[in-house]
Amino acid sequence: MARYKIAILISGRGSNMAALIEACRDESFPAEVALVLSNRPEAPGLEIAKAAHIPTQVIEHGDFDSREAFDAAMTESLAASGVRLICLAGFMRLLSAEFCQRWRDSLINIHPSLLPAFKGLHVHERMLETGVRIAGCTVHFVRPEMDEGPILVQAAVPIAADDTPKTLAARILVQEHRIYPLAVRLIAEGRARTAGGMVAIDNYGLPEQILINPPLE
Numbered sequence: 001m002a003r004y005k006i007a008i009l010i011s012g013r014g015s016n017m018a019a020l021i022e023a024c025r026d027e028s029f030p031a032e033v034a035l036v037l038s039n040r041p042e043a044p045g046l047e048i049a050k051a052a053h054i055p056t057q058v059i060e061h062g063d064f065d066s067r068e069a070f071d072a073a074m075t076e077s078l079a080a081s082g083v084r085l086i087c088l089a090g091f092m093r094l095l096s097a098e099f100c101q102r103w104r105d106s107l108i109n110i111h112p113s114l115l116p117a118f119k120g121l122h123v124h125e126r127m128l129e130t131g132v133r134i135a136g137c138t139v140h141f142v143r144p145e146m147d148e149g150p151i152l153v154q155a156a157v158p159i160a161a162d163d164t165p166k167t168l169a170a171r172i173l174v175q176e177h178r179i180y181p182l183a184v185r186l187i188a189e190g191r192a193r194t195a196g197g198m199v200a201i202d203n204y205g206l207p208e209q210i211l212i213n214p215p216l217e
């Protein structure tokens, strides 16, 4: 069966992108990466994608007069590549309402907190300042408001007494790299659909692995 074509949008390091590329290397994984798109030519993730022989493209937001014009250029390129799902992976630009509507339920994002808590930037610092005991990460469908939208997968990550923003970020990142491929697989297998602001997942049993919901299979 044809694999589900995905695009990955990055702005920087691209470690989540690399985790998705790695998952797609397995022929039995139901998705393939058709395009990696960056808004920054110097994003280190671009080199990782090129080394994996994935088509890459740079569309610099500074070349456009408005957010809408930049987003329209991305839509053109994404549509031309035939992708069915767009994965934001450290893509640090807010997207226009038009773009979110055009790709509604075909656009997902990963964020390093248990949403809806700790949206936005400097998440790890803010979690430590607030004193929460459980951190985590979330993959969700994108809506126009920042870090908003129906939740696909979450993983919980305990916070240690001696954590710094750096150590906490590293521990959460390990789980990000597990849940992003899981979320893509659920969509590519046609098992996840939005319903009433939430995501319903077919054939999803009770969690066996308490810290990832839904569990890895």
Ligand code: GAR
Pocket: 010, 012, 013, 014, 015, 016, 017, 089, 090, 091, 110, 111, 112, 120, 147, 173, 176
């Ligand atoms: C990741 O931790 C991701 O969750 C976060 O940016 C980092 C990108 O790292 N995204 C957000 O904060 C989105 N609001 P990566 O480039 O190594 O994947």
